Amino acid sequence: MHRSRVAAIAIDVPAEHEDDTVRFWTGALGTEAQTLGDEYTTVGHVAGREVFVQRVDAPARYHLDIETDDVDAEVARLEALGATKVEQVRSWWIMRDPAGQRFCVVPPQTQDFPGDATVWD
Amino acid sequence: MHRSRVAAIAIDVPAEHEDDTVRFWTGALGTEAQTLGDEYTTVGHVAGREVFVQRVDAPARYHLDIETDDVDAEVARLEALGATKVEQVRSWWIMRDPAGQRFCVVPPQTQDFPGDATVWD
Numbered sequence: 001m002h003r004s005r006v007a008a009i010a011i012d013v014p015a016e017h018e019d020d021t022v023r024f025w026t027g028a029l030g031t032e033a034q035t036l037g038d039e040y041t042t043v044g045h046v047a048g049r050e051v052f053v054q055r056v057d058a059p060a061r062y063h064l065d066i067e068t069d070d071v072d073a074e075v076a077r078l079e080a081l082g083a084t085k086v087e088q089v090r091s092w093w094i095m096r097d098p099a100g101q102r103f104c105v106v107p108p109q110t111q112d113f114p115g116d117a118t119v120w121d
Numbered sequence: 122m123h124r125s126r127v128a129a130i131a132i133d134v135p136a137e138h139e140d141d142t143v144r145f146w147t148g149a150l151g152t153e154a155q156t157l158g159d160e161y162t163t164v165g166h167v168a169g170r171e172v173f174v175q176r177v178d179a180p181a182r183y184h185l186d187i188e189t190d191d192v193d194a195e196v197a198r199l200e201a202l203g204a205t206k207v208e209q210v211r212s213w214w215i216m217r218d219p220a221g222q223r224f225c226v227v228p229p230q231t232q233d234f235p236g237d238a239t240v241w242d
Binding site for chain 2: 005006009011013014017020021023024025027028029030046047048049051060061062063064066078081082083097098099100101116118120
């Protein structure tokens with residue numbers, strides 16, 4: 001048994017757009033920026049789930065984070081549904097959905113996990 | 122005074138990936154697909170906010186929907202923060218953030234709006 005849920009919406013941007021993107025989304029969401037680490041900045045929350053800007057060496061894109069108490073089991077479950085692995089980064093996996101959109105499978109990152117997470121047998 | 126909040130996460134896909142994307146995300150989120158209209162299919166919810174797949178004539182991408190009780194006022198507010206208009210479609214506007222990522226400003230679409238929406242003076 002393991003659990004998972006969507007934990008965050010990420011707005012990935014190349015370095016040259018990091019500042020204006022953080023400024024825009026904090027304004028749009030009515031919040032203050034909170035630096036989370038070198039390349040991560042929280043810009044707000046949607047119904048308790050984090051929205052963050054991530055500096056990447058790639059064109060701008062959104063991605064979703066799925067948090068789980070068993071990353072390997074969740075990755076296997078999502079592969080069986082048609083997703084593919086892109087790359088393992090420290091404790092998480094970058095994956096793609098069938099149309100190629102990125103998402104990450106990460107250890108729990110919300111304070112109230114598992115909360116309303118779905119239980120998978 | 123008007124109000125706004127993020128209402129939905131959209132997964133835009135070209136027609137050839139509509140079925141596998143709907144199948145993947147309903148499986149990932151543990152839900153059943155609900156057709157909302159010709160090109161829209163709800164594939165789940167994140168903390169009460171909708172996740173839907175939209176068939177588009179473009180490469181796959183995510184976008185966010187911001188719902189508001191005054192579309193014109195919200196579009197003007199977001200333009201002042203650095204967003205740009207892409208196109209008006211019926212009652213909503215497609216816009217881009219400073220890094221070029223799409224989002225839409227739409228009339229209220231959640232049942233409990235305004236709920237936790239932010240009030241803008």
